[in-house]
Amino acid sequence: NAGVMQNPRHLVRRRGQEARLRCSPMKGHSHVYWYRQLPEEGLKFMVYLQKENIIDESGMPKERFSAEFPKEGPSILRIQQVVRGDSAAYFCASSAGLAGGSTDTQYFGPGTRLTVL
Amino acid sequence: KQEVTQIPAALSVPEGENLVLNCSFTDSAIYNLQWFRQDPGKGLTSLLLIQSSQREQTSGRLNASLDKSSGRSTLYIAASQPGDSATYLCAVAGGSYIPTFGRGTSLIVHP
Numbered sequence: 001n002a003g004v005m006q007n008p009r010h011l012v013r014r015r016g017q018e019a020r021l022r023c024s025p026m027k028g029h030s031h032v033y034w035y036r037q038l039p040e041e042g043l044k045f046m047v048y049l050q051k052e053n054i055i056d057e058s059g060m061p062k063e064r065f066s067a068e069f070p071k072e073g074p075s076i077l078r079i080q081q082v083v084r085g086d087s088a089a090y091f092c093a094s095s096a097g098l099a100g101g102s103t104d105t106q107y108f109g110p111g112t113r114l115t116v117l
Numbered sequence: 118k119q120e121v122t123q124i125p126a127a128l129s130v131p132e133g134e135n136l137v138l139n140c141s142f143t144d145s146a147i148y149n150l151q152w153f154r155q156d157p158g159k160g161l162t163s164l165l166l167i168q169s170s171q172r173e174q175t176s177g178r179l180n181a182s183l184d185k186s187s188g189r190s191t192l193y194i195a196a197s198q199p200g201d202s203a204t205y206l207c208a209v210a211g212g213s214y215i216p217t218f219g220r221g222t223s224l225i226v227h228p
Binding site: 104108 | 162163221
């Protein structure tokens, strides 16, 4: 049973380009969470999604960032017109059940390290 | 807004020592508290999860305690080994069930 998969593991973009980060949850998991880890800072929650629904996006910047988790395929975190301050490690986690339920344990992927030149 | 603080930020110890990592949080109305390990360039591995109704959890050489009233948790590592070298993160989940992470304690255990 493969764990949470993220790709690419490393992504380099120039300022103004778009970055697309992918997350495939563990088999049987329908809940995905995205976090960002800036250098010398802790992980910050960005967005919580269930298949085809955004449950909580309170941690997501209002501009340039979007996330989706379609019925088929991986969850995508999209950053438009990247700036240097977007350079960070982006982690995805998945859980089997709704946050707050008995199966809400989150399993983390290895992360995507985004570098903006 | 929940704030999570971890002390110390970094720790270097010789192999074999017993050590304690500290985590404090400002809002005691928590759902659970979790300790993670993060190796350089890697994702997070869950070590121990303590529900709000529990006082401690143990796994092998690791023991985590929770005191909600004082807003504190400790992670105790017995007989430390070089393989324990990593960053240890504390995460506290409240009413929204979304965890708030501390900045971590970077641990080096040297032979």
